[in-house]
């Protein structure tokens with residue numbers, strides 16, 4: 001048994017970051033306790049209307065460590081180690097008082113939408129709490145009920161942070177990734193970050209188990225947030241062992257501290273395979289395209305899948321070129337969040353199972369008697385010879401099969417337009433061997449450009465403006 005600490009909703013769009021608060025708790029508590037396992041950064045349902053940025057909560061375990069320690073970070077010149085297992089070494093209430101000091105010092109109480117909470121539990125709440133919080137909507141009451149009798153829960157203001165704090169503790173990884181987050185010295189927080197882009201490219205190429213690092217289309221790094229938060233940059237990957245060497249490749253400003261988090265980022269944990277399309281849920285639906293894609297105001301592209309509208313938003317950039325090349329009859333699978341009004345699936349990822357053949361009329365029917373081309377009688381009405389007035393059906397015309405540029409396979413938006421929870425195709429081995437559609441598509445969608453808008457997948461949870469996908 002160890003102390004499970006969960007914290008959520010301490011940051012605001014104007015600054016701070018719950019993961020920085022986690023480093024402060026780690027810095028303090030490791031004076032007297034051992035850290036057990038990696039600290040955790042747990043992303044919850046991205047479609048919650050009241051979420052602050054990436055809807056991420058943190059969870060840390062402390063106690064008396066068992067098993068050989070391993071390095072997970074460095075804070076103020078001190079190496080931070082964790083043990084693979086542990087047991088509790090004091091009462092939760094004593095730990096809670098220390099955690100409270102940090103939550104009260106660092107939370108952005110001035111922001112109306114920031115409602116901090118933390119918990120110190122001796123056991124994890126039911127895993128169902130995590131799954132409900134990552135896929136649906138959990139009430140404060142039901143989160144509290146799941147933690148009853150398990151330890152101390154404290155909340156501030158309207159206390160909504162309780163939901164994330166307890167749900168983060170409830171996470172039992174089915175799939176996981178890691179992110180090393182680096183932080184700036186407080187005096188640098190409001191200044192521009194200095195990171196050498198070439199070093200990010202070098203890191204990206206040398207450490208293939210990392211992902212979402214660099215946009216090769218627009219030549220922009222994606223590892224750093226743009227908001228005035230304490231995060232310098234974050235590198236995400238499948239293998240925690242390479243994150244420290246990868247971090248050392250990055251040139252520029254030196255981080256004041258760094259910490260490796262175990263996360264549910266890039267796992268698709270938020271995606272449900274089901275037919276019911278409840279607003280706020282992220283679903284995976286398969287079917288046939290039933291209308292040609294059309295552009296709507298704002299640069300978005302909409303088509304119909306069965307009887308549901310599917311929208312690829314402007315910030316998904318080059319991904320829209322893939323969507324525009326769909327045609328009625330194509331068999332696809334669409335992953336995305338269901339938006340209530342207008343009811344639509346906000347496309348996060350697309351699998352093209354098969355494309356339907358398309359034809360183009362190249363010549364009207366030939367009348368062999370008169371040696372003349374027949375004339376069209378109008379749409380769907382067939383043809384008639386202008387001399388002998390013989391009638392020809394539509395099928396008598398000459399058609400050419402149009403070469404479809406769209407290849408079967410997986411497609412995803414550029415690096416900077418992905419949600420924290422979305423599994424990058426790179427993680428499932430699909431990366432850049434997916435052929436881009438040809439013709440009008442430039443640059444290819446699989447090169448993952450980063451858009452200029454406010455996007456969801458910057459490192460360190462910092463998103464200055466909401467992605468349309470989040471605007472439920």
Ligand SMILES: [Zn+2]
Pocket residue numbers: 367368369370371372385386387388389390
């Ligand atoms: Zn004729």
